Amino acid sequence: MGEGFGVMAGVWIAGGVSGAHLNPALSFALACTGKLxxxxxxxxxxxQYLGAFAAAACVFAVYLExxxxxxxxxxxxxxxxxxxxAIFAPYPSAYLSMTGAIVDSIVGSALLLICASAIxxxxxxxxPVSLVAFYMGFAVMGLGISFSMNCGVPINPARDLSPRLFTYLVGWGQQVFSYNNWMWFWIPLVIxxxxxxxxxxxxxxxVDAHWPA
Amino acid sequence: MGEGFGVMAGVWIAGGVSGAHLNPALSFALACTGKLxxxxxxxxxxxQYLGAFAAAACVFAVYLExxxxxxxxxxxxxxxxxxxxAIFAPYPSAYLSMTGAIVDSIVGSALLLICASAIxxxxxxxxPVSLVAFYMGFAVMGLGISFSMNCGVPINPARDLSPRLFTYLVGWGQQVFSYNNWMWFWIPLVIxxxxxxxxxxxxxxxVDAHWPA
Amino acid sequence: MGEGFGVMAGVWIAGGVSGAHLNPALSFALACTGKLxxxxxxxxxxxQYLGAFAAAACVFAVYLExxxxxxxxxxxxxxxxxxxxAIFAPYPSAYLSMTGAIVDSIVGSALLLICASAIxxxxxxxxPVSLVAFYMGFAVMGLGISFSMNCGVPINPARDLSPRLFTYLVGWGQQVFSYNNWMWFWIPLVIxxxxxxxxxxxxxxxVDAHWPA
Amino acid sequence: MGEGFGVMAGVWIAGGVSGAHLNPALSFALACTGKLxxxxxxxxxxxQYLGAFAAAACVFAVYLExxxxxxxxxxxxxxxxxxxxAIFAPYPSAYLSMTGAIVDSIVGSALLLICASAIxxxxxxxxPVSLVAFYMGFAVMGLGISFSMNCGVPINPARDLSPRLFTYLVGWGQQVFSYNNWMWFWIPLVIxxxxxxxxxxxxxxxVDAHWPA
Structure with missing residues (x-):
């Protein structure tokens, strides 16, 4: 099982690197700050949600057997x-409370936006624009390594909901949402x-407010 | 055995990084889209086939003993x-059907061309041209990590046929082609x-069609 | 225990990459050489000390449970x-004497400044300024890999004192400073x-003195 | 023992990355082709030999205890x-003959020069000049991963002789040269x-001869 995990994790990492800006929460924050x-x-x-769903379907097709x-x-x-x-959408570690998951998600996505804003x-x-994707990928990879222990880096709602919906449709059923008494799935979606x-x-x-006009 | 694998895999990875464009399928796609x-x-x-054959011979010479x-x-x-x-040319995992290998090969090489086109x-x-090789290497490495589990990243026909031919010549015999009732070797070559x-x-x-002329 | 270590180490590494210049010893050396x-x-x-303290608090909040x-x-x-x-502030290996720790710290931080000066x-x-952060991160990562065995890369006083103070405050007590008869904590702070x-x-x-004026 | 190896290997890798051009064989080849x-x-x-000796002394001082x-x-x-x-200077695997080591050394250093020439x-x-060091480091790292199994990447005479001499002086004695009936030490030095x-x-x-004048 561990073996398969490792390889498939690669799919998501690669996806994260190239698609680092394909994040609904990031777009929302840009809209809030007048940049979108x-x-x-x-x-x-x-x-973003369609893309993540297509990616989940791709992974499923390739690794079906x-x-x-x-x-x-x-x-x-x-x-x-x-x-x-858990290959498709993340689930929290057993020791993690709802509060713990919320803190993890807020700190992680705040750090993502600080990095993205600086870049x-x-x-x-x-x-230069040709390096933005590279730096964003580095930032996401760094956050991914640092925040994977608690509940799988809940900083991208599209990366979470779409694959979860996909697992629901292909047969894992309502459990993917009702896990932990319906008290988990909405955290990486909303927070x-x-x-x-x-x-x-x-x-x-x-930072921003301190640049000369 | 695993020990040797790891190190030799390095040879191929390094080769893949520097020679990311040395791919007959990629050249074919460029011809089809009028770019070659x-x-x-x-x-x-x-x-491309001669180069991959020479590389296989080099690896064989260095690791002969x-x-x-x-x-x-x-x-x-x-x-x-x-x-x-299997050090030279890849073989599929036991669980993989012919259809599964074809899907894997199509998705992998389609992703390669999407990345290459974007770069x-x-x-x-x-x-900038000085970073193209670097980004291509990154893309190939990402695909390599994500797609190695099923049947060894069948996205480059030269990287597959030439080393396979080499193993045929140095003594592994017709088995390298007839593996799985002749139902494997042509997949990474054609698909x-x-x-x-x-x-x-x-x-x-x-993407391309949406740029202003 | 090892499991947790690995993941949390990621937090510090990521922090080191982005904050490579947030080092009191580096600032001090720049002041000594007239560059600050x-x-x-x-x-x-x-x-620098406040930032490192805030980072330690963040890590504590996220991994509290x-x-x-x-x-x-x-x-x-x-x-x-x-x-x-030891997740927050480093402690020396059992075999390491005070002299050994001092040598390690001097060589490590001297190499850091040589790299930083060259960059x-x-x-x-x-x-170019857009790559300075990237190269500094590489240098710190290289030093981190090479010098972690003896006593956890004692080259950044802020990265050491602030988390140590934090562990003191949240309940580990005076031991974090008195470790090894008070003969450890001041080394990564002063040296x-x-x-x-x-x-x-x-x-x-x-190098510098040899450039044409 | 393995534990220590890993960490110390880091020292050499880091050294290799920054000092990729500090290679007597590379300088010699540049002189032969009129570029030096x-x-x-x-x-x-x-x-180059003094630098490598100083580096060996540094590693020894830091890891003495x-x-x-x-x-x-x-x-x-x-x-x-x-x-x-073997932490300081490499020794061949038991299965490797003298001929095998020579082939390994020639292929490795030829590849190094092909990469360096292209870069x-x-x-x-x-x-751009600011990326040359980075690409050279990548090339050396790639060769290091691919060629470490046989006899420790014998492509840099300074990286080999100086640490070997150092181990001779600090107490390992003539064995470091006479290993394998004096039939090993001169290979990474000369070949x-x-x-x-x-x-x-x-x-x-x-490549070079095909550019328009």
Whole structure:
């Protein structure tokens, strides 16, 4: 099982690197800080959730036989062990409370926005556009390594909801949402928006506001 | 055995990084989309297959004694276990069907072409020529990590056929081609061309066509 | 325990990458060599120690439940085993003498300043400002890998004192300072300043002084 | 023992990254191809061997107590097992013949020069001077991963002789040279010069000569 995990994790990491800006919470924070027009937000969101869903379907298609081979075709999960459903969408560690998950999600997505704001701020490090994707990928990878222990880096709602919905549709059933008495699935879906806005404002207050006009 | 694998994998990875464009399927897709003249394609292909063959010979020369030491000089493989022949050319996991391998190969090489198209598209991220090789290497490495579990990243026909031919010549015999009732060797040889063309057109339809003229 | 270590180490590494210049010893060496005004030094130092303290608090908040889960809520350490306090501030290996720790700290911080001086020296490699952070991160990561065995890379006083103070406040108590008969905590706090100045002057003598005026 | 190895390997890798051009064989090949004045070669060589010696001394100073702790202060090696002397200078695997080591060394150093020639060739990828060190480090790291199994990447005579001499002086004695009936130590010292020149000429014949004048 561990073997399969490692490889598949690679799919998500690679996806994260190239698609670092495909994050609904990030788009929301940009809209809140006036860097993205509000009327464009729904289009971005739809694209982001659809893209993540397509990616989940791709992974499923490529690893269909591997998953069947390991699970014996039984797509089941319990409240103790999400099993192979955890390949697609993350689930929290047993010791983590709801409060703990919320703190984790807020700190993680705030840090993401601080990094993202610094990278694209042309008055700061003058990162050329050809390196922005590279730096964003580095930031996401750093956050991914640092925050994976508690509950799988809950900083991107699209990266969370779409694969979860996909696992629901292909047979893992309502458990993917009702896990932990319905007290888990909405955290990575809702909380990153607050964390991202917080991070965006932290950058504005502590850095942005201090550049000469 | 695992020990040797790890190190030798390094040889191929390093080769992949520097030679990311040395891929017959990629050249074919560029020809199909009008970015490479058709009459140049055969020259590219010959160079690519010869280069990969030379690389296989180099690896064999350097690790000749290591391979002899581990195999006892017996270059044999069975349908259950390709053994050391798998150092040179990949073989599929036991659970993988022909359909599964084809899906894997198409998705992988389509993603490669989407990445490659984005990297060289000067209207997109304006990647300077000095960073193209670096980004291509990153893309290939990412695909390599994500797609190695099923059947060893079948996205480059030259990287597959030439080393396979080499193992045939130095003593592993017809088994390297007849593995799995002749139902394996042609997949990484043929399918990546379809996947690459698919990926190239996906990029054109979804991105390229939307740039202002 | 090892499991938790690995993940949390990621937090510090990520922090080191982005905050490579947030080092009081580095600022001190820049002041000594006339590259930073002395009157600005106290402001830098205060910011650096506060920042590291805030980072330690962040890590504690995010991993509070993980730490409680593993320690059973007992924040204790002995002179033989610093336990979980070692997640925040480093402690020396058992075999290391005071002299050994001092040598390690001087060599490490001297190398850091040699690297940093070379990176920002525009007459040397002409590193563009957008890549300085990246190269500094690489240098710190390289030093981190090479020097972690003896006593946890004692090259940044802020990265050491602030988390140590934090562990003192949240319940590990005076042991975090009195470890090894009070003969450890001051080494990563004081020695890097000497090493950093040494490294800065080595660069000036061996490289800087040889550029045409 | 393995534990210590890993960490110390980091020292050498970091050294290799920053000092990728500090290679006597590389300088020799540049002189042979007219890119370095012959009269400057001795100065480069002296600096390179002295630098590598100083680095070995540094590593020894920092890890003195770790080495004493593990070896019990006995600096001994046999023809079967070089023991801790292998931390400083490499020794071949048991299965490797003299011919095998020579082939490994020639292929490795030829590849190094092909990479180095391509990186600095301004008519090729136009690598800016600020990225040359980074790409060279990548090339050396790639070669290091690929060629470490046989006999420890024998492509840099200074990186080999100086640490070996150092281990001779601090107490491992003549064994470090007489290992394998005096039939090992001269290979990484002499052969890389041939390999490097070969690689430099391969690049000239296959690439350099084809640029328009």
């Amino acid at each position: 027009q509000w009327r464009k937000l729904p289009v971005y969101w739809i694209a 591997a998953i069947f081979y390991r699970t014996g075709g039984q797509f089941v999960m319990t409240d103790e062990d999400p099993g192979f459903a 694209v701020d042309q008055r700061n490090c003058k990162v 990153p928006h607050f964390g991202a806005v917080l991070g965006a404002f932290i950058y504005i207050v502590f | 003249q058709w009459r140049k394609l055969p020259v590219y292909w010959i160079a 290591a391979i002899f030491y581990r195999t006892g000089g017996q270059f044999v493989m069975t349908d259950e276990d390709p053994g050391f022949a 060289v598209d000067q209207r997109n991220c304006k990647v 990546p061309h379809f996947g690459a063309v698919l990926g190239a057109f996906i990029y054109i339809v979804f | 005004q002395w009157r600005k030094l106290p402001v830098y130092w205060i910011a 993980a730490i409680f889960y593993r320690t059973g809520g007992q924040f204790v350490m002995t002179d033989e085993d610093p336990g979980f306090a 920002v020296d525009q007459r040397n490699c002409k590193v 890097p300043h000497f090493g950093a100045v040494l490294g800065a002057f080595i660069y000036i003598v061996f | 004045q012959w009269r400057k070669l001795p100065v480069y060589w002296i600096a 770790a080495i004493f702790y593990r070896t019990g202060g006995q600096f001994v090696m046999t023809d079967e097992d070089p023991g801790f002397a 600095v060739d301004q008519r090729n990828c136009k690598v 890389p010069h041939f390999g490097a020149v070969l690689g430099a000429f391969i690049y000239i014949v296959f």
